[in-house]
Amino acid sequence: MGAPQIHQRFAPGARLPRHRHAAGYLAVVIDGAYTEAGDAGRFRLTAGQLVHHREFEAHGDQFGTAGARVLNLPCPPDAPPLPVGRLADLDGVVRLAERDPAAAATLALASLNPVCDERDWPDLLAADLRADPSLRLDAWAETAGLAPSTLARGFLRAYGVSPKRYRAEVRALKAWRCIASSPLTLAEFALELGFADQAHMTRALVKLTGRTPAAVRRVAGRVDSGPTIHSTPRPTPSR
Structure with missing residues (x-):
């Protein structure tokens, strides 16, 4: 999806399923409240807060009893x-956005104070998956004292997606953000991030961005000159 329209109004109790935008944008909550869960974490948002949606990040929203008005910059x-x-x-x-949305975005970022995200166990799992997309879900559940079925249901309820899919998507997002700066060959980089092989990474990046890893590097002025590794793919973690 492209960037949303500049002004949005959401009805009380409305729900916006998990989705992503190809272009980054800033969402300013003018009034109302809602909970957003996505690739950056889960946040309880109220009037006066700003959410930075980066390129290709996914998120879903659950609006409160008053709904919300949002300004997208x-x-x-x-x-x-x-x-x-x-x-x-x-x-x-808000006033500046009526004349110059770009200047309003600059003003908003110039005086932004950090806000903490939610910290229930689904949020801790999401943070660990963002830090390590190769994390084994069964081991995490055991450490947390949760049954695998409880882990799956609870995470789906909080984030609108299964932990397996969340892991796959944040792995692809991490590849998109780091592939141009990594000194590794594409095959080495794929294994470093926990993909089964280079082809697995290529499929994930094309699905996320519409571009192959080689195309991403070409745009950044990089050429992957290292050899392609032909070996038995290691299995992708499935639990």
């Missing part, structure tokens, strides 16, 4: 990776 190329923050001057940002 273009994301500056040098925007910090901070996912959520509170604005120092909400009214100033």
Whole structure:
């Protein structure tokens, strides 16, 4: 999906299923409240807060009893990776957005204060999967004292997607963000991130971005000159 329209209004109790946008943008909550769960974590959002949706990040939203009004602004190329923050001057940002949305985005980011995300066990699992996409779900469940079925149901309820799919998507997202700067060959990089092989990574990146890993590197001025590794693929973690 492309960037959303600049002004959005959501009805009380509305639900926005998990989705992603190819273009990054900033969402400013003007009034109301909702919970957002996505590739950056899960957050309880209220008026005056800003959410930074980076390229190809997925998220889903559950709106509260008052619904919400949201102002979507273009994301500056040098925007910090901070996912959520509170604005120092909400009214100033909203007024400026009527004349110059890009300037409003710059103003919003200039005075942003960090906001903590939710910290129930699904959020801890999501954070661990973002840090290590090769994490074994059965081992994590055992350490947390949870049955695998409980882990799957609880995570799906909180994030709108199974932990297996979340793991696969954050692995692809990590590949997209790091592939241009990694000194490894594509085959080595794929194994480093926990893909079964280079072809597995290629399928995941094409599904996420529409581009092959080689194309991503070409755009960044990189050429993968190392040999392609032909070996027995190691299985992708399935539990």
